[in-house]
Amino acid sequence: AQSVTQPDIHITVSEGASLELRCNYSYGATPYLFWYVQSPGQGLQLLLKYFSGDTLVQGIKGFEAEFKRSQSSFNLRKPSVHWSDAAEYFCAVGAGVTGGGNKLTFGTGTQLKVEL
Amino acid sequence: KAGVTQTPRYLIKTRGQQVTLSCSPISGHRSVSWYQQTPGQGLQFLFEYFSETQRNKGNFPGRFSGRQFSNSRSEMNVSTLELGDSALYLCASSFERVTEQFFGPGTRLTVL
Numbered sequence: 001a002q003s004v005t006q007p008d009i010h011i012t013v014s015e016g017a018s019l020e021l022r023c024n025y026s027y028g029a030t031p032y033l034f035w036y037v038q039s040p041g042q043g044l045q046l047l048l049k050y051f052s053g054d055t056l057v058q059g060i061k062g063f064e065a066e067f068k069r070s071q072s073s074f075n076l077r078k079p080s081v082h083w084s085d086a087a088e089y090f091c092a093v094g095a096g097v098t099g100g101g102n103k104l105t106f107g108t109g110t111q112l113k114v115e116l
Numbered sequence: 117k118a119g120v121t122q123t124p125r126y127l128i129k130t131r132g133q134q135v136t137l138s139c140s141p142i143s144g145h146r147s148v149s150w151y152q153q154t155p156g157q158g159l160q161f162l163f164e165y166f167s168e169t170q171r172n173k174g175n176f177p178g179r180f181s182g183r184q185f186s187n188s189r190s191e192m193n194v195s196t197l198e199l200g201d202s203a204l205y206l207c208a209s210s211f212e213r214v215t216e217q218f219f220g221p222g223t224r225l226t227v228l
Contacts, residue, residue: 032214043120043206044219090159094214101172101213102149106159 002027002093006107013081014115021076021110023091032094033074034104035065039087047089050074061085086114117143120209120220128226134195137223141188141209147171148190149217150182153204162205165190166213194225202227 003026013019025031032051036044048059055067065076074091088111092104121140129135141148150162161174165184182192188209194201204224208217 034216036219043221044208046216046218049216092159096214101166102147102164102208102210102215102217103161103172103174104149104151104159104208104217105161108158 002031002095002105004091004093004105004107006089006091006110008110009108010111010113012113012115015083016080019076019078019081019085019112021089021091021112023074023076023107024072025074025091025093026072027093027095029096030069032096033065033067034092034094035059035063035074035076036090036092037087038090038109044090047076081112081114083114083116086112088112120207120218122205122207122220122223124223125221126224126226128228129197130228131197131199133197134193135197135225136191136193137205137207137225139190139192139207139209139220141190141207142218145209145211145218146188147210147213147215147217148184148188149208149210150190150192151206151208152176153206153222154202159206162192164213171213197227199227201225 005024035047050067088109091107123138147166149164164172168184179195184190204222206222208219210217
């Protein structure tokens with residue numbers, strides 16, 4: 001069974017500082033990996049995805065993530081955080097058609113606070 | 117292109133009642149998945165429908181059921197509501213299986 005660990009429950013950064021949110025996954029085969037963001041009272045917005053190919057993927061809002069198979073990690077980064085980035089961030093893993101189709105397993109989320 | 121829509125956005129029910137939630141996927145999308153989000157359990161997969169067939173089911177009791185119509189719209193039903201069913205129910209759609217999923221705003225269900 002697949003699982004996702006987001007070790008940081010809360011992170012506070014200053015506006016303009018760089019950001020890295022950690023995500024570790026457990027899955028036997030090549031995973032499909034996603035980062036979503038959720039603002040209070042809202043649904044989930046897809047930031048970026050990794051299916052295959054280049055291990056550094058670019059997403060929306062200036063976010064990027066790097067897939068490292070040797071470390072089972074898919075960390076999310078942003079070089080300069082804006083106050084509007086304050087939200088909850090979820091890492092998710094999908095197993096593919098033979099492993100469960102569109103079933104996503106989510107981490108517990110990281111709440112990002114941005115100090116002005 | 118319109119996003120995923122969910123109705124109603126808010127619901128208040130009492131224990132023992134049943135409830136039906138609706139989800140309209142993005143036009144052209146054929147896969148619809150449902151998730152439950154609670155503070156204690158986080159985001160949990162309920163089920164996935166593709167071409168009107170349930171393709172996958174999460175670890176939820178039989179009180180939770182769903183269906184998909186020929187136009188890809190989906191409904192989920194929860195019977196005999198319990199206090200613990202209070203949650204944000206999220207619907208997600210994708211073009212095919214194993215492609216990126218786009219989420220709706222959710223239905224906030226409160227069970228009293």
